[in-house]
Amino acid sequence: MKNNMKINLAFEENRIIVTCEVKFSSPIESLNFTLNKNLTLLSISDGKREVGWDKVLEYTPTFRVACYEYKVWDNSEFNQVVMTYEGTINGWCNFIQENAKALNFYSVWYPQELSEEIVTTEVLMKELDNYQVIKGTFDKKTDCWYYKADKFDCQILAFKKGYFQFVNYENLSIYYLNRNEEKVVNYIKYYYEDVLDYYEKTLFKSKVMNKLNLVSLSLEVFQGAYFREELIVFTNFLDSDCSEENLNLKFGEMMAHELAHCWCTGADVDSWExxxxxxxxxxxxxxxxxxxxxxxxxxxxxxxxxxxxxxxxxxxxxxxxxxxxxxxxxxxxxxxxxxxxxxxxxxxxxxxxxxxxxxxxxxxxxxxxxxxxxxxxxxxxxxxxxxxxxx
Structure with missing residues (x-):
């Protein structure tokens, strides 16, 4: 068995309520982890009984928000930690609304910087049957959305059905919340296809992605984008200048840079490397x-x-x-x-x-x-x- 994390995530108005279960392949004596400062730890156990824990440090990890580092300990070894916590979240491209919910790495809404390496992470979400969870799988039997995290992020994007726009091509799916953003879809499609053609056939001569999900959070102000495995998230497709020239410059630069990360990745993102x-x-x-x-x-x-x-x-x-x-x-x-x-x-x-x-x-x-x-x-x-x- 490999070290794994299983997260039960629920939303209540503008708050999250989480039960996180971490299992280890062999017993450990202690565990350190980091969590958003705004989240309140309610309990920590080894699955059977409460264990000790301390708030060790307050700090702000690279790219992220103010956090607490915690240490879990017990008088004997344990091979499982179950923690419950709740609260509001903050951080770049993170928000909880009735019609759209976005959580990611930058808010530290799930345990990060663990002293033990986690190999697989899965998120389970109930009471979201009227939503579409990007890159998630819905199980009708359990009435639950399942999301398997990539190597870097527990990336939750849940849009309420009827409140988002969706355009699907053979190898590209585009999601956005503001109907006005429809005007940029053709620019996105063009640069997606043209940039990949250059990378796959000329520069890198390899294919590393079969399908891209491209999402706009439709925030009021454009503040860039970020790349994850088969996913690019924009703060907004639009900005103050929507002229043809500016849209070509914007999406040419953004798509070319973010798609390049399909190949240009692997160095430590938290250091000068x-x-x-x-x-x-x-x-x-x-x-x-x-x-x-x-x-x-x-x-x-x-x-x-x-x-x-x-x-x-x-x-x-x-x-x-x-x-x-x-x-x-x-x-x-x-x-x-x-x-x-x-x-x-x-x-x-x-x-x-x-x-x-x-x-x-x-x-x-x-x-x-x-x-x-x-x-x-x-x-x-x-x-x-x-x-x-x-x-």
Missing amino acids: DWLNETTAEWSALLYARHRNKFKLFDNMMNPKLDEYLDLPAIKTTDGSRPMGVHSKGALLFYFLYEKYGVETIEKLLQIFVNLRIKTTTAYLTEIKQVLSPEIAWLIEKNLGNKQFEL
Whole structure:
């Protein structure tokens, strides 16, 4: 048996009520985990009797909200922890409304940062039979939605039937709550197909995704998007400028970057090593623009980064943390390499990262030395800690 987590999730107005059961393949003496500060722990047991627990620390994990770290302990070993908690949630792209409910990694609504690795996580939801749960499965016998989490996130998106719009193509499903967003569906479909065509046939020459669910939360203000396995979530498809030119620039950039994460992933997102994921995804998008002769798109993505170059901190931090702007600073480092060595070098740098077995900067530099150029590996390594690059 592998370590696994099973979550029973219920909604009550704007609150969640959760029973979370964590089972371990072998007995443990203690367990640490992190949970949203707004959630109140009601009980923790080993499945048979109450066990001890302490609030160890208050802190804010990378990308997320204020949390408490807890420690579960007992006088004897245990191989199961059952906890119940309830409360309101907060965090980017998280909300609970009558017609739509969105929970994700950023709100820490489920236990994270566990001291024991969890291999599989499943979420069960009752009393949502009148909803559609994205990437969920509904069991009529139990009247329950089942959601199996991906490697990164317990991503719950539940839309009430009759209150959302749905467009389905052979390999693309689009969900949105605001009827006005219908005007962008054709842009999404075009860039989805065109970007994947370039990635699968030219840049990476591999296929990693069979179906994409693309969701708009239809929030009032556009604040970007995020990628999960076979899922991209936008805060909103629309923004203040809905001209044809702006929509092409917006969806060209967003779709190219987010779809690139199908390949450009695997490095630690909580540290400066995230520069690997973000730099390679951003340059995949830039190469798409260049290859398709979308020069205005290329400039629209690159010029703002050039403008902020001197204000951004170095990629590598002394304490290992993820610096602000690492997304842009890594893209700038590759831009100077692009200017110095040309497009084929950048293509090779992206392909080397995608094919790495261990996604760390050390492993990446070693592979660059062996299959591309010791000089380029040296230049990258030399400049990771520099606020201003020396090329």
